[in-house]
Amino acid sequence: MGIDHRVLILGATGRTGGCALTQLLERGVPVRAIVRSAARLPEGSVGNPLLEVVEADVLALPTEVLAEHLAGCDTVISCLGHTISVRGVLGPPHDLVGQAVRLVRDAVDTSQRKQSAAGQPAAPVRLILMSSVSVNQPERADARRGRGERAYMWGMRALVPPARDNQRAADFLVHEVGPADANLQWVIVRPDTLTEGAVAEYRVHEALVSSLFKPDSTRMSEVAHFMCELATDDATWKRWRSRMPVIVDAQPPA
Ligand SMILES: NC(=O)c1ccc[n+]([C@@H]2O[C@H](COP(=O)([O-])OP(=O)(O)OC[C@H]3O[C@@H](n4cnc5c(N)ncnc54)[C@H](OP(=O)(O)O)[C@@H]3O)[C@@H](O)[C@H]2O)c1
Structure with a gap:
């Protein structure tokens, strides 16, 4: 990486972010x-000289302003997600x-x-999008997903x-941005059921390895670790x- 290696992160006040x-x-x-509120950032991060915080609602930012916030960043990580509440989900x-993905693009x-x-x-920007095993790959590449599922x-x-939303965001990157865009490259990271806990051994697969009806688990710290890699x-x-890629715990938590 060059001297301009800096990451722009969205959703850093969330559990995985x-x-x-x-x-x-x-x-x-x-x-x-x-972030919408710096007060929700992880303990100890605010004040770290490596961290610059912009307090704003990312969806309300004009493209030009978001482009300015991208200055010097070669990578964007998005861990945005709907808050788990009736209001957040519905x-x-x-x-x-x-x-957010369209805005970034x-x-x-x-x-x-x-x-x-x-x-x-400039070199293309790399986008790492947190998604889910509920999201399909194109062309039915997830062979494990049967008709019922x-x-x-x-x-x-x-x-x-x-x-x-998660499926459409992935479809946008796969079909509209595509694999050969001159400005934006991407990886869509698909964890299974999120759990707490320190990074342990995890596996990264090309496609689904389990059914939605018999889910695996993925520690949030491991999703973060893979995104950092x-x-x-x-x-x-x-x-x-x-x-x-689908990321799952090598061993389910006890
Ligand atoms: N739950 C699971 O088991 C599971 C499994 C696989 C994948 N996923 C996916 O993983 C992703 C992240 O999950 P998580 O549990 O780590 O997320 P989370 O803790 O709910 O955090 C969500 C983040 O998104 C931000 N956000 C929410 N609504 C926003 C809005 N309207 N405008 C701007 N920012 C907004 C939140 O900011 P504030 O702090 O400002 O609210 C927070 O930083 C989600 O897309 C989820 O679908 C979840």
């Missing part, structure tokens, strides 16, 4: 966090993750255009906005670029 922020800082990575914004394009105009062509998920997406290790990035 907080772990990702803490681990990035522990690795010495400079981070810019856009209330607006129904397309939190999808809107527009801001990256704006930022890259400006840099080219100034004679400073697909029908169940179809119903979930029709009834539960966050399920639909993607953000800091070129070989890991190249291995998973334009893919939708």
Whole structure:
């Protein structure tokens, strides 16, 4: 990575986003966090010289402003998610993750255009999106998902906005941005049921390994660890670029 290696993180006040922020800082990575309230950031992070906090509602930011916040960042991590409450799940914004991903893509394009105009062509920005095993890969690449499960998920997406949002955000990256975009590269990380606990042994798979009806578990700290590896290790990035890896605990928690 070049000297401009800095990560822009969205959702750093959340459970997994907080772990990702803490681990990035522990690795010495400079981070810019856009959060609605700095008071909800993980303990000990505020005041760390590696952390710059922007207090704003990311969905309300004009593209130009988000492009300015991207300055010097070669990677964006999104751990945004609908708050688990009746209002969070059923209330607006129904397309939190999808809107944020589109905004990032527009801001990256704006930022890259400006840099080219100034004679400073930049490398593509890398987006690491936290998603879920409920999200399908294209072309039925998740061979494990049988007809009954697909029908169940179809119903979930029709009834539960966050399920639909996560699928649409992934579809946008897969189908509209695609694998060969000049400005934006991506990895969609799909954990199973999220649990607490320190990083242990975990596995990263190309496709689903278990059924939604018999789920695996994934520690949030491990999702954060894998995201940090993607953000800091070129070989890991190249291995998973334009893919939708599934991450699960090697051993389920006792
Ligand atoms: N629960 C599971 O078992 C599971 C399994 C697999 C995948 N996932 C997915 O993983 C992702 C993260 O999950 P999590 O449990 O770590 O998240 P979380 O703790 O609920 O955190 C959500 C984050 O999103 C932010 N956010 C929520 N609504 C927002 C809005 N309207 N505008 C701006 N920011 C907003 C929150 O900010 P504030 O602090 O400001 O509210 C917070 O930083 C979600 O997309 C979820 O679908 C969950």
